[in-house]
Amino acid sequence: MNSDLLALTEIDIFSRYKEVRQQSIRLCQPLQPEDYVVQPIVDVSPPKWHLAHTTWFFEQFILTPYFPGYRVFNDQFNFLFNSYYESKGNRMVRTNRGNMTRPTTEEVITYRNYVDEHLLKLPHLLDESARQQINYLIELGLHHEQQHQELLVTDLKYILGHNPLFPAYNDRAPLAKGNLMGTEEYVSVPGGNYSIGFQGSGFHFDNEEGYHQVYLADYRLLDRLVTAGEFLAFIQEGGYQNADLWLSDGWAWVQENKIISPHYWHQQEEQWYEYTLSGLQPLDLSRPVTHVSYYEADAYARWRGKRLPTEAEWEVACRLAGYEENFHILSPANFVEAENFHPQALQTLSTSSVPAQMVGDVWEWTQSAYLPYPFYQRPEGALGEYNGKFMINQMVLRGGSCATPESHLRITYRNFFQPDKRWQFTGFRLAEHC
Template identity: 50%
Template sequence: MQTRTQVQVLRERYEQVRRLTVDICQGLETEDYVVQPTADVSPPKWHLGHTTWFFETFVLKPHCPDYHPFSEDFDYVFNSYYETIGRRVVRTDRGNLSRPTVQDVFRYRHYVDEKLYQLIELASADLLTEMSPIIELGINHEQQHQELLWTDIKYILGNNPLFPRFLNSQHPDTTDRYSDQGFLSINSGNYEIGYAGPVFSWDNEHNRHTVYLQQFEICTTLVTNKEYLQFIDSGGYTDFRHWHSDGWAWVKTHQIQAPLYWYYWEGEWLNYTFDGLRAIDLQAHVCHVSYYEAYAYANWMGLRLPTEFEWEVAAPKMQWGQRWEWTESAYLPYPGYKRPAGALGEYNGKFMVNQQVLRGASTYTSPGHSRITYRNFFQPQARWQFSGIRTVRP
């Protein structure tokens, strides 16, 4: 028999995470839910539906024989990239989904939540044991989309010519000034890398293995807007010598002159934030830079970016969690990595090419969703995420 505590803990954790997703959307107007200004950004309505579809597809349908889907169309509408599941709306067309309506999507969330609560309450101990890891994966999946909601809402509003404020009570404290800037020295030697523990972790954090590191020194603080502005003022975006070839081509093709959301207006740099267009806060950590820009800045300084292994070894002695930090490491499998079977095996493994690893977390990472072994990853040109820079010297 399942214990009442097991059911209660699982239900409360699920309910808390599902509520936070809805709370993040407080302050949005109906029109905001359907906008998709670029391919990387998904409309908030789609995030609300996709995270619900995940629980419907991987928990309710396989484990509840009498479950009736809310809509047969939603497999097609809210599947993201799971080839195993079947056809899906092309990612760039998510902003064309005027239907289902926002109200339909909220009804869908309520419907699936109620069915899942019923399933948890009635499940046998064996069934609960079978479902719990999948529900936990779905919870962590939704937490990822909560941060994506913040990033995508910012991109939607930050590309509105009116630069509107986003008034939301869930807005985290973004005070991010650290003192005592300096470099932390790490001795050469063998170090254990990767996750080993009893709580949830992603498959790409396994297997724990040994790496050898040369001695290095890593900066204890992130690069600030003031420091990055010096790079801009020195002609950093006009000197090819600081850039990778691909990065330099990206700068020229897209006429990049500054981090995302920076605007030069009447002799002054301005920055779009959730509070609207503001003067650059020089003491805040630079944000919304690509790997290309992070590499160029470090190169300009005569420094480099850390590898993900250097970052993981140094992290217990550093302050981190304000920005996702670009590393010099390509996103590759650890030794002995095996992609899980079935559709859930598509979650991480198939993206291990042409991506760069970011470590840490940001102020918009959901509570309880960060750890030292966490491996985030994006293409080197991506910068709509809350990404920053930490440097290393030999």
């Protein structure tokens, strides 16, 4: 490799390292000390834990094996801040993260600074071959931290949104209302053989590998996301009470949990409100519906006589619309950098054959199970635990959300959750065969 190119690559990587690490701290600036330690449910981790776990990742996977004579910051932190890596030893039970009043938040920040200081020294201590080995690990660690930045935003929303005072995370004014969608427009995609999956040399997760062909019949996608107003009509027409609309597991989930609306919706004297990170707001019917489970998205689609798209249909539609591997060339989309922290309403009606709102705003449920692509090979060792072992009982989501860092996404990015999960910014669009 050309040494000048190597030097430029390292400058870029370490500049990006500083920026990503600082973003985690920026996201925590509005917090009060008490906010850092709360864990209301098992899916939600305390903000302090996110700050420490992302730091543990760099310490365990890069500094410990590569930094000569490195001394871990605290021997107990491997137990406290390991998430699910069996190969890294014993760890604290996930439900106990909220019991961790110690170490203090101040100690966690000191831990972050200690690891950052050592990692930024590391290139000067290694030969060229070793530097090339750690560059990928650093990039992986940064994307891992960006995943936790999204989790940090959504976990904070759960923490604050279940406080009886509905406190605001920020004091930003409510977003502009958009158009209420009286009609539906669909974008047609001709059937045929298409290729999906990651192909190229840039960063990607292993679950995107296995570039392969799929055959698709002619289909159509709704040219926008389903709105809160449209979902409200489903509620008003008894959608949550009609067992015929629901998958068996979904109906059991609705009954057991007494679900009557999307998460964060509250009804007071026949008026619907929605908790946002700007506080409790009157429900904006023009914004995309969000915080719905796969079960709810599927039931709504069935109610409309439609279905959810497959992940292959979603990706192919993106490519045919001119979207490229990453989304930087697009007009501004609603990612976390916009600091809206809520889906944006579509401001103008679509006049073209290009689907709107394909990226940002909400993660879109697909009807595809999270399974390995053809030719997928799970990496060996601890990093092989990152994606491969979760390929069961989960559904794929695509497109990113208002809590996702823009530089974290690709067209081929595969997010995945169990079908009942809805604390993330999840939404959907409709599809049908032609």
